[in-house]
Amino acid sequence: MTQAEQQLPDGPLLAYYGDDFTGSTDSMEAMTAAGIPTVLFLDLPTPDMLARFPQARCVGIAGSSRGRDPEWMQRELPKAFAALASLKAPVLQYKVCSTFDSSPSIGSIGCAIDLGVNCMPGRWSPTIVGAPRLKRYQVFGHLFAAVDGVGYRIDRHPTMSRHPVTPMAESDLRRHLAMQTPRRIELVDMVQLRNGEAASQVHKLQADDVPVVFVDVLDEHTLAAAGRLVWENRGNGLFSASSSGLQYALAAHWRELGLIPREPSLPGAEAASAIAVVSGSCSPVTASQIARARTNGFLTERLQLDKALGSATREAEIERVVAVAATAIERGTSAIVFSAEGPEDPSVTGFNQLAVAAGLGRHDAARQVGTALAEVMRRLLDRVRLTRVVVAGGDSSGEVASALDIQALTVAAGLAPGAPLCRAWSSAKVRDGLEIVLKGGQIGGVDFFGLARDGHAVALSPDHVAQTLDMRRKR
Incomplete structure (x- = not known):
């Protein structure tokens, strides 16, 4: 590899x-922890919005397609993909959850791939799902989570x-994805990554039909090898439906080349006097977190779904929980308002009946x-x-x-893998600068x-400190 090839391209x-x-x-x-300045927009960014972040080398749009049907995706995703492709980044990603949960009718990853490959000239579409930092592993095409x-x-x-909504009944991601798209689906497995055959395998698989190629990731070695495979075979531009495993893989490869700081790092979060939490998660992980918070000085208040879904009782129920939480926060007590406490919660097991009683379909009830x-x-x-x-x-x-x-987010500090403390950017003065954490159900x-609430300290590398200060000077 030449010296020029060992430098990251501009832009x-x-x-x-x-x-x-x-x-x-x-x-x-x-990406931020890897030293790559990143901004996340909550809608298609305008030129003026992009101009606020001239230092950004990774640009994202936060969407909601995971809970949408293919008709919605066919209507909305091409606009988002075209806007992102216009930035001329060498990799355009449809970011999926590391559990890959999806179905032909809801959150179809196959549908997104069929739309996205049209935006990039690549002759293969790599898919990296494994992310060891998040305890997700792909081995011989099968997905595991700890x-x-x-x-x-x-x-x-x-x-x-x-x-x-989208239960995972198949661990072989090739078989799972095949239910969502007729596109050819292939695999580069961990043995090929380890013995050096991965690149030649990709060369054989590339074709005008643009196959999806899953890439195994088990550990840090295969993570970096997967990143190298994608980066060295990006050509004039690739489309990839991947989890954040793609970001971790690319960063691992760039780190091996000495192109980014050796140690990923983020500043630590300082303590807040009190925080407000709302939770719509049905995960047992979140349930255990709510239970621990209850014993750790938090007020926890349930949103009664039968009332929240009823047109005649919705307003009163919202106002009730707001009043309870506000009273606690004014006393300096952090508050959690939640709709469920684990998958066996009656509000989850009986949700269909609650929706029917409110005259709503399940999907509409969930959005409500x-x-x-x-x-x-x-x-x-x-x-x-x-x-x-x-x-x-x-x-x-x-x-x-x-x-x-909120129009955009940037990372302010680290908390737990997959759930950073973010800084909100808003045209509304009262919202601009708000600290917000968006936590997936399985995270933390x-x-x-x-x-x-209490924050914690994270050691910073000198390189990351310098980059962070430089970014702040440019704002």
Whole structure:
């Protein structure tokens, strides 16, 4: 490789569309920690919005396609992909969850790929799902995820195998994706990555039909090898439907070449006097976090879904929980408003009946829960003084961010892998500078909400400090 080839090209390096808000911040965190200035927009950015972030070398758009049908995707995604492709980054990514949960009718990754490959000239479409930092591993095409130190094949995972919308019944991602697209689907496995045959395999697989090529990732070695495979075979531009494993893989490869700081790092979050949390997550991980917060000085208040979904009772229920939470926050007590506490919660197991009773379809009812939580957060911010808020659950995060009139996010500090503390950018003065955490259901340890309130210290490398100060001077 020549010296010129060992330098990162000028301009944007990666542009991505996130299929939900929490996953979008996960990708932003991965690149920012690697020393790649990154900005995440909450809608298609205008030229004026882009001009506010001239230093950005990774640009994302946070979307909601994970919960949408193919008709919506065919209508909306081409506009987003075209806007991102116009930035001329060598890799255009459709960012998916590292659990790859999707179906032919909801959040179809296959549909997104069929739309996205038309925006880039590449003759293969790599897909990296494994992300060791997030305890996600792909081996011979099968996806595994660890919970509390125990690894599960994704179709036997205690949460994802029972996901209420897109349960994972197949761990072989080639077979899973084949139900969503007729496109040719191939694999570069961990043995080929380790013995040096991966590049020749990609050369054989490339063709005008633009096959999807899954790339195994088990550990840091295969992660860096996957990043090298994508970067050295990017040609004039690739489209990739991948988790944040793509960001981690590219960063690992660039780090091996000495192109970015040797140690990924982020500043530590300082403590906040009190925080507000809204949670629409049904995950057992989030349930354990709510339970721990309850014993750690937080007020926890349930949003009663039968009332929140009823047209005659919705307003009163929202106002009730806002009043309870606001009273606690004014006393200096952090507050959590939640709609469910784990997958066995009656509000989850009986959700279909709640929707029917409200005269709503399941999908519309789920979105109404998200908008109710968003309204709770909006009213809390208007009523009490808060500098930091947390949203748990991908769908809820999108609804809340939209309700708060936030246009963009950047990473302010590290908290837990996949859930950074973000700085909100807004044209509304009262929202600009708000600290916000968007947490996926599976993300974080049992003390996550306490951590979000109390902060923690993270050691910084000198390189990262210098880059952070340089970015601030350019704003």
